[in-house]
Amino acid sequence: MLDYIVVGLGLAGISFCDTLERNGKTFHVVSDASQQASQVAGGLYNPVILKRFTMAWKAGDQMEAVRPFYQQLEEKLGVTVDHPLRVLRRFASIEEQNTWFEAADRPGLERFLSTKILPNQNPALDAPFGFGEVMHTGRIDTALLIRAYKAYLEQNYLLTFEHFDFGELKLCKDxxxxxxxxxxxxxxxxxxxxxxxxxxxxxxLNGTKGELLIIKAPDFKEDSVVKSSVFTIPWGEDLYLVGATYKWKDKTNTPTEESKNELLDKLTTFLKCDFEVVDHVAGIRPTVVDRRPLVGRHPKHPNLYVLNGFGSRGVLIAPYESQQLFNFIEGGQALDPEIDIQRFTKKHFNN
Incomplete structure (x- = not known):
């Protein structure tokens, strides 16, 4: 008998499977790759919400785990997916610079926010007020990670590539x-x-549609992530990822002209060189009404668990929450009430 069946092979599924393997547990994965959010993610690990200069939820703890986690995955899979990159926040005014300095003094943020204003030295960028630098950041190549991990599972006969059929799931006592x-x-x-x-x-689980563009801009020549009204992420060979949109009503993976135009309108406010759009992708982020993950055990079926709701920060959250769920199942350690699905379960099953 296996220890686990894992359904899904995005960031959550990969992180949990890797946690199982490192702890000597047996498992088998069932996935049909129908969810595209991890495939098309920007993949940044950045602890700071750059709109408000505040720390993302539990980001300090998550940052401690993120690099060691992906580095050992690289060694196992024989690929390079972790690309350290600095993140530059473009300032729109002197007032934003002052707010940045205030934020850099706050506990937790001081080790991530540089107090040096970087002048703009890139002629392709309009940034008269310069940049603030977020330190210890980078990008995970999520598409490559998923391809490599899928191949690893197939090589070891640990993957059934199909749509999960709930009619075939039988729940027994133990x-x-x-x-x-x-x-x-x-x-x-x-x-x-x-x-x-x-x-x-x-x-x-609401789901928020995100769309991204890939542009080719030979004259941009930028090796840092630039965050303004949208972000640009270096992709290699003069390519840059541009994103992202947030749409709450459309639940399809189909890119839209409306979002493309929205991204281009924002991009051209600060990017001043020629470029061409070479690709346009979309996916549904698993977002939750209270912006916290969904982790825990089913209230009536004790062998069923969920690991979900990572939103737009899956690269950062997945390793941390996978370990939390493992400790809960195997070690009896209580889940953080902020992520435990009991916060919704009690209300639902008492009605």
């Missing part, structure tokens, strides 16, 4: 079975696909 596989636990890490899960679809 285990679950699915198409001939038996496991002590099953963990659903399937992003926005949770909406089709009959056991967990009561959870308030």
């Amino acid at each position: 285990h679950v079975s699915y198409k001939g596989m038996e496991a002590k636990h099953i963990v659903f890490a399937c992003g926005f696909g949770l909406k089709q899960n009959p056991y967990f679809n009561y959870l308030p």
